[in-house]
Amino acid sequence: MEFKVLATASEKLAQTAADALIWLVTEDAATQGTDPALRALLEQVVDAGDLAWKPGRSVLLHKPQGLVAKRLVIAVASGGGAASAKAVKAAVGAALAQVKQLGVKHVAVLLGMPCDDAHAEAVVAAASDAVYLYRHTKPSAPEAPQLAKLSLIVERAQAKAAQAGLDRGVAIAEGVKLARECGNRPANHCTPSFLADEAKKLGKRGGIKCEVLERKDCEKLGMGSFLAVAQGSYEPLKFIVLRYDGAPDKGRKAQAPVVLVGKGITFDTGGISIKPAPDMDEMKFDMCGAASVLGVFRTLAELQPKLNVVGLIPACENMPSGRSVKPGDVVTSMSGQTIEVLNTDAEGRLILCDALTYAERFKPAAVIDIATLTGACVIALGHHRSGLFSTDEALAQALLACGERALDPAWRMPLDDEYEEALKSNFADMGNVGGRAGGAITAAMFLRKFAGKLRWAHLDIAGTAWKSGAQKGATGRPVPLLVHYLLSR
Ligand code: BES
Ligand code: MN
Ligand code: ZN
Numbered sequence: 001m002e003f004k005v006l007a008t009a010s011e012k013l014a015q016t017a018a019d020a021l022i023w024l025v026t027e028d029a030a031t032q033g034t035d036p037a038l039r040a041l042l043e044q045v046v047d048a049g050d051l052a053w054k055p056g057r058s059v060l061l062h063k064p065q066g067l068v069a070k071r072l073v074i075a076v077a078s079g080g081g082a083a084s085a086k087a088v089k090a091a092v093g094a095a096l097a098q099v100k101q102l103g104v105k106h107v108a109v110l111l112g113m114p115c116d117d118a119h120a121e122a123v124v125a126a127a128s129d130a131v132y133l134y135r136h137t138k139p140s141a142p143e144a145p146q147l148a149k150l151s152l153i154v155e156r157a158q159a160k161a162a163q164a165g166l167d168r169g170v171a172i173a174e175g176v177k178l179a180r181e182c183g184n185r186p187a188n189h190c191t192p193s194f195l196a197d198e199a200k201k202l203g204k205r206g207g208i209k210c211e212v213l214e215r216k217d218c219e220k221l222g223m224g225s226f227l228a229v230a231q232g233s234y235e236p237l238k239f240i241v242l243r244y245d246g247a248p249d250k251g252r253k254a255q256a257p258v259v260l261v262g263k264g265i266t267f268d269t270g271g272i273s274i275k276p277a278p279d280m281d282e283m284k285f286d287m288c289g290a291a292s293v294l295g296v297f298r299t300l301a302e303l304q305p306k307l308n309v310v311g312l313i314p315a316c317e318n319m320p321s322g323r324s325v326k327p328g329d330v331v332t333s334m335s336g337q338t339i340e341v342l343n344t345d346a347e348g349r350l351i352l353c354d355a356l357t358y359a360e361r362f363k364p365a366a367v368i369d370i371a372t373l374t375g376a377c378v379i380a381l382g383h384h385r386s387g388l389f390s391t392d393e394a395l396a397q398a399l400l401a402c403g404e405r406a407l408d409p410a411w412r413m414p415l416d417d418e419y420e421e422a423l424k425s426n427f428a429d430m431g432n433v434g435g436r437a438g439g440a441i442t443a444a445m446f447l448r449k450f451a452g453k454l455r456w457a458h459l460d461i462a463g464t465a466w467k468s469g470a471q472k473g474a475t476g477r478p479v480p481l482l483v484h485y486l487l488s489r
Contacts, residue, residue, distance in 0.1 A: 001128060001129065001131055001147065001148060001149070001150065002148060002149045002150070002365055003124055003127070003149075003150050003151075003152070003165070003166050004149070004150070004151045004152070004166075004167070005120070005151075005159055005162045005163045005166055005280070006108070006151045006152065006153045006154070006158040007152075007153075007154060007156040007158075008153050008155075009115070009155075009156075009217070010033050010034055010035060010340075011035060011055075012014055012035075012156075013022060013034065013035040013037075013038060013110065013153070014035045014037040014038065014066055014067050014068065014273040015067065015068050015418055016038075016067070016068060016069055016108050016110070016151075016153065017068050017104045017106075017194045018069045018070070018107055018108035018151065019070050019071065019099075019102075019103075019104035019105055019106050019107060019459065020069065020070065020071040020072070020073060020099045020102075020104045020107045020108075020209060021064075021067065021069035021071070021072050021073070021108045021109075022073045022075060022092065022094075022095040022096070022099075022108070022109045022110065023038060023042075023073065023074050023076040023108055023110045023111060023112060024073070024075050024076075024083065024088060024091050024109070024110065024112055024113070025042065025074055025075070025076055025112045025208040026076070026077055026078040026079075026080065026081060026082060026083055026090070026112060026113050027053040027076075027078065027079050027080055028078075028080055028082075029081075029082070029112055029113050029210060030042060030112065031137040031239070032191065035054050036066075036261075037064075037065065037066030037067055038072075038103070040065075040066065041061060041064055041065065041066070041067075041072060043055035043075060043324075043334075043382040045061070045074060046057050046163070048284045051074060051076065051157070052076075052180045053076055053079045054076060054079055055076055055077060055078055055079055055083070055087055055090065055091065056076065056090060056094055056375050057075070057076045058074060058075035058076065058091070058094050058095050059073070059075055059264050060073050060098050060099065061073075061074070068161075069098060070104075070383045071102070071104070071106065071182060073080040073095040073098055074463075075091040075095040075114070076091065077091040077111075077112075077333035078113075079391040082113045082114065083113060084485045085118040085119050085121065085122040085407060086122070086407050087240050088111070088119050088122045088123060088126075088127075089122035089123070089125055089126045089247075089407060090479070091386070091435075092109060092123050092126035092127065093126040093129065093130060093180070093302065094158070094465065095128040095199065096126065096127060096147070097130065099148055099391055100130055100131070100145040100297075101145065103146055103375045103453070104146070104147060105148050105149065105153075105445050106145050106149040106150075106151070107127075107146065107147060107149075107150050107151065108150070108151040108152075108153055109123050109150060109151070109152050109182045110153040111123075111152070111153070111154060112187050114155075114156075114159045114263055115152070115154045116158070116161050116162075116170075117161045117162065117165030117168070118162045118165060118168045118405065119160070119162070119165065120152055120154075120162040120163070120164075120165030120169060120213040121166070121168055121169035121172070122128070122165075122169070122407065123150070123152055123166075123169070124150075124165075124166055124169030124170055124172075124173055125169055125172070125176075125362070125407065125480070127147070127150050128169075128170075128173035128177065129174070129333045130145065130147070130182060131132075131144065131145045131147050131483050132146075132177060132336060133453035134180075134181070134184045134473060135187070136184070137182070137184055137185070137186060137189065140189050146359070149177070150315050150409065151317045153384075155476065160262075162453050164441065165446070167303075167485070168303070168483075169177070169474065170302070171299045171302035171303045171483075172299055172406075172479060172483050174298050174299060174302055174407075175295035175296055175297075175299035175302075175476070175479045175483065176295060176475075176476030176477075176479045176480065177295075178198075178294055178295065178298045179288070179289070179291040179292050179295030179476040179477075179479050180286065180291075180473065180474040180475065180476040181192075181219070181473065181474075182195065182290075182294060182474075182478075183284075183285050183287065183291045183466060183473075183474025184464065184474050185284075185471055186284055186312050187266050187267035187283075187284040187317070188267055190284065190438070191235050191317075192235055192236065192237055192266055192315035192316050192317070193238060194266075194316065195236070195238065195240060195256065195264055195266065195287065195290055195291075195294070195313060195315045196212045196238040196240055198296060199212065199240045199242055199297075199311075199313065200212065201260070202294065202297045202298060202301065203234035203241065203242070205301070206301060206304060207222070207244050207245055207246050207301065207304060208242060208243065208297055208300070208301055209243045209245070210240070210241070210242050210243075210246050211238035211240075211241045212237075212239070212240050212241070213240075213241065213363070214237075214238070215230070215236060215237055218237065218239055218354075219237055221334055221354075221358065221442060222332070222333075222334045223239070223314075223333070223334045223354040223358075224332040224333055224334070224354075224355050225331050225334070225339055225350045225353050225460065226314050226316070226330075226331040226334075226350065226351045226354040226355070227331075228320055228325040228329065228331040228341065228350060229265075229271070229316055229325065229344075229347045229350050229352075230316035230327065231323055231324065231325060232271055232272075232317075232318070232319040232320060232321045232323055232324030233275055233316060233317035233318070233319040233321070234321075235266070235317050237314075237316035238264075238313075238316075239313070239314050239315070239355075239358075240264070240290075240311070240312070240314075240315060241310070241311070241312060242293070242294075242295060242297050242310065242311035242312075242313075243257075243308075243309075243310050243311075244300045244301075244307075244308065244309040244310075244311075244383070246300070246304060246306050246307050246308065246309075247306050247307050247310050248303055248306060248380060251344070254308065255307065255308050255309035255365075255470060256308070256362075256363055256364055256365035256447060257307075257309055257310045257312040257313060257362055257364055257365065257367070258307070258308070258309050258364060258365055258366050258367075258368065258485075258486060258489070259309075259311075259359045259362055259364040259365065259367045259368070259462045260293045260309065260310070260312070260367075260368055260369075260370065261289075261293075261294055261311075261313075261314075261356060261359060261367065261368070261369040261370070262287075262289035262290035262293035262294075262310045262311065262312070262354045262370050263286065263287070263288075263289035263290060263314070263348045263351065263369070263370065263371035263372060263373065264287045264290030264313045264314055264315030264316070264330055264351070264371070265283075265287055265316065265317065265318050265347060265348060265351070265372075266281055266284070266286070266315060266316070266317055267284055267286065267288040267317045267318065267319070268283040268317075268318045268347065268348075269283065269318055269319055269320060269344070270318065270319075270320075270344065270345035271318045271319065271320050271324050271325065271344030271345060271347060272324050272325070272326055272327060272344045272405035273327060273343045273345040274320055274342040274345075275345060277291045277434075279468070282466065282468060282472075285372060285465060285466040285474060286318075286348070287315065288369035288372050288373050288461060288466060288474055289369070289371040289459075289461060289465070290313040290401060290466035291465075291474065291476075292370050292461070292465075292476070292477070292478055292479050292482065293311040293312075293313055293370065295308070295476060295479040296311070296312070296479055296483055297309075297311055297478065299483050300483075300486070303487075305332065305486065307484060307489055309484060310334040310359070310362050310364070312355045312358060312359060313355075314352065314354065316351065317378070318344070318345075318347040319391060320344075321327060324344065325341050325344055326341070327339065327341060327342055327343060327344060327346060328341070328342070328345070328427075330427055330428045331350075333353050333354055333357065333395060333438065334353075334354040334357040334358065335353070335354075335357045335449070335450055335452075337429040337430065337450070338429045338430075338451065339353075339425075339428050339429065339431070339432050340427050340428035340430070340431045340432065341432050342425075342431045342432055343432065343433045346432045346433045346443070348371050348372070348373045348374075348443075349373065349432060349443055349446045350432060352369050352371060352373075352450075353446070353447060353449075353450040354448055354450075355369070355449065356369065356451055356454070356456070357436040357450055359454065360452070360454065364454065364455070365489075366395055366455040366456070366457070367454045367455065367456045367457075368395075368399070368456070368457045368458070368459065368463065368482070369447065369456075369458050369459070370459045370478065370482070371458070371459070371460060371461065371462075372460075372461055372462045372465050373440070373443050373444075373460045373461075373462055374439050374440045374443045374460055374462055375439070375462060376436075376438070376439025376443070377413075377438040377439075377460040377462045378462050378463035379439075380413070380440055381411055381463055381472075382463055383463045383464060384409070384412055384463075384477055385409045385411040385463075385464070386403070386408075386409075386410040386411070386454060386459050386460060386461045386463070386464045386477065386481070387410070387413050387440050387444075387446035387458075387460035387461075387463075388400060388403075388412045388413065388457060388458075388460065389413050389415055389447075389448075389449040389457065389458040389459075389460070389461075390415075390456065390457035390458070391413075391415060391416075391448060391451065391456060392455045392456065392457065395411055395455055395456075397458060398485060398488065399457055399459075399481065399485055400412060401488075402481055402482075402485040402488055403457045403481045404476070405484050406480035406483070407479045407480065408477050408478050408479075408480040408481040408483065408484075409481075410424060410478070411460060413441060413444065413460075414441060415438060415441070415445060415448060417437060419441050419445045420440055420441045420445050420449075422434030422435055422437070422438075422445075423442060423445060423449075428444065430449060431469065432446065436448075440460050440462075444458050444460070459478055459481075461477060461478055464477045465476065465477055
């Protein structure tokens with residue numbers, strides 16, 4: 001899809017040529033300084049009682065009088081003053097839902113209020129959401145919306161900010177799309193090898209290098225914990241290393257990278273501690289952390305920012321078989337710490353811990369792991385906010401703020417030493433589970449033992465990485481949050 005900023009004088013708005021013009025209105029500024037034809041139409045629908053001043057409400061007019069555009073959607077973005085980026089995203093989403101199946105190819109979006117970069121980014125996010133359709137294993141899926149072009153109409157003074165937000169939005173949308181596509185592919189398509197191939201494809205883009213470690217390499221490194229999870233599966237494991245080097249200084253003066261670690265369990269049966277059958281299909285989404293790392297690299301390729309980023313993806317299946325790791329088995333992690341595998345379904349932390357140890361070699365400025373780690377996090381936070389855990393105050397605050405700005409919010413969870421008690425084992429340095437209470441926190445406490453002196457944060461995206469039910473599918477989160485964080489550095 002193509003996005004464009006159009007700086008247009010208010011008296012020319014009626015001349016906007018488009019299959020649909022989407023006009024976002026706020027009650028306070030609805031009739032100020034806009035084209036008389038538009039103003040007349042708005043007054044008519046409001047007087048007729050067809051449009052209430054409630055955010056999310058919209059009305060579709062066919063062949064609107066006095067306008068060149070074939071259709072006009074008036075969408076309420078705010079019942080009062082200027083609308084937030086979040087409200088703009090929702091209003092554009094609602095308006096596009098009205099017109100996208102009508103065969104419209106070109107829509108113009110007119111913000112009836114000042115447009116900053118966050119607004120422009122929100123418009124792009126809403127539009128790319130509206131046109132994404134999973135088809136890879138469903139060729140019979142309904143025709144994708146034909147929407148191919150979106151023009152964002154702003155006043156001349158706001159064109160520069162709008163263009164910046166639009167460019168960022170387009171790059172993020174590419175990353176989100178890749179993350180969704182990987183997440184949605186079934187586990188017999190999206191294997192560890194598939195993730196490695198996607199990473200290698202990214203490695204052909206500017207500034208990105210990709211290296212894939214095989215089982216033998218992981219054995220040499222002593223990744224006993226990751227290997228233990230992978231050993232029950234016929235699918236070969238992959239440990240993917242991506243590097244984006246965009247900072248100008250090279251060699252010894254090189255900028256310390258941010259390391260992103262994504263959980264890449266391409267299917268989680270639970271292993272010997274097998275999961276119940278209902279909804280087990282959704283465990284194909286257990287690689288959404290990995291997918292978000294690939295998505296971020298896709299965005300970096302687009303934006304080419306001046307910074308260094310490393311992506312690490314331990315990828316394997318978690319399967320029950322004659323050679324699976326068993327409850328009670330003790331494994332030795334790359335860090336040297338031993339782990340009693342009390343529950344083979346707590347496999348995410350077992351693959352992440354070795355990746356965290358591997359991350360040390362990059363002398364990182366910060367390490368962020370992203371994982372669909374615990375059902376407990378879904379119970380705690382639901383499907384709106386990702387769980388954020390960090391031992392570093394500044395890093396935690398930065399990630400929280402970026403989540404708000406990216407409309408991809410997180411919520412901080414605690415990491416008090418007291419929670420560590422639950423991980424005690426009589427047979428190893430620690431167990432891999434801590435009981436039902438505070439399950440998302442004890443999982444994070446386990447990871448903390450491997451983060452050592454790193455500036456580290458953990459995002460539990462179990463509730464936010466995909467949707468269940470009729471809308472089942474990957475969301476691409478938290479690509480927007482992560483990109484905003486990287487760009488804020
Ligand atoms: N991938 C799951 C977490 C999960 C479950 C995410 C359901 C989203 C929905 C993870 O590997 C897992 O199985 N965690 C266990 C941990 C438990 C055994 C301590 C869980 O959450 O039940
Ligand atoms: Mn599991
Ligand atoms: Zn899992």
